[in-house]
Amino acid sequence: MLRRHWLILSREFLGFAGLLAIGLAIYYVAGRYFGAYYEVANFLLAVYILIIWQIFFTSLVDYYLDTWIVTDHRIIDIHQTGFFRRDISELRYSKIQDVSVKINGFIPTIANYGDLIIQTAGAVQEFHFQQIPDPNRVRDRILRLHDEFIRIHVNDIEVHDTLGEGGV
Amino acid sequence: MGFNLPLIIFAFILLMYLFGASLILYHLRKFGIGMAPKAVMFIYIIGSAIFLSLAVAAYNQVPWDSLGGYTSQDWTSF
Numbered sequence: 001m002l003r004r005h006w007l008i009l010s011r012e013f014l015g016f017a018g019l020l021a022i023g024l025a026i027y028y029v030a031g032r033y034f035g036a037y038y039e040v041a042n043f044l045l046a047v048y049i050l051i052i053w054q055i056f057f058t059s060l061v062d063y064y065l066d067t068w069i070v071t072d073h074r075i076i077d078i079h080q081t082g083f084f085r086r087d088i089s090e091l092r093y094s095k096i097q098d099v100s101v102k103i104n105g106f107i108p109t110i111a112n113y114g115d116l117i118i119q120t121a122g123a124v125q126e127f128h129f130q131q132i133p134d135p136n137r138v139r140d141r142i143l144r145l146h147d148e149f150i151r152i153h154v155n156d157i158e159v160h161d162t163l164g165e166g167g168v
Numbered sequence: 169m170g171f172n173l174p175l176i177i178f179a180f181i182l183l184m185y186l187f188g189a190s191l192i193l194y195h196l197r198k199f200g201i202g203m204a205p206k207a208v209m210f211i212y213i214i215g216s217a218i219f220l221s222l223a224v225a226a227y228n229q230v231p232w233d234s235l236g237g238y239t240s241q242d243w244t245s246f
Contacts, residue, residue, distance in 0.1 A: 046225075046226040050181075058188065061195050064196065064208060
């Protein structure tokens with residue numbers, strides 16, 4: 001099972017931490033002018049933190065529900081967009097035509113994450129694994145599983161070696 | 169019967185928050201694969217309980233009546 005690299009999550013985390021820091025900075029800098037409205041400022045800060053917390057976890061849902069599952073028979077791509085759109089595609093190894101890796105930029109190169117693209121002969125023409133960790137290793141594994149799948153399947157029917165030894 | 173605008177606005181914010189919270193928890197519970205989404209759910213519930221309590225406590229500390237009186241005096245002076 002694969003998800004985006006943890007650096008993608010930490011980037012979002014830093015963004016929300018920055019928003020929180022801005023809110024707190026405004027609260028403390030403007031604090032001397034609050035006067036009689038000190039309690040109102042406390043209340044607004046509490047509501048602001050609540051909203052930041054909610055938006056941060058909404059983005060976490062997006063991160064955790066975008067998943068790619070690689071099994072020995074198929075690849076499953078689950079893509080969540082917001083709360084109300086969820087696309088699930090399956091790809092059998094017999095449909096794979098080409099697997100390529102794209103690592104673009106300084107940080108992805110250092111942190112070893114990038115995109116893995118599978119060209120298929122199926123209804124979904126391209127499977128796109130976005131910002132996954134160690135995409136080269138994943139590509140090697142998919143190619144190995146693909147070879148194994150092709151070896152034990154004849155016309156999409158699984159054939160085991162032991163059948164030949166038994167007496168057929 | 170009095171028309172408590174701050175309470176209505178705060179209740180609306182809380183309702184929106186609870187609606188969003190139910191969506192987050194539903195998605196993590198139903199579609200999350202593995203332990204990580206469940207751990208995120210747990211952290212979210214704990215954090216939400218703390219921050220909601222803080223927001224409600226902060227709301228209760230605001231002297232809305234005196235603020236309302238000050239505001240209305242301010243407006244009538246125009």
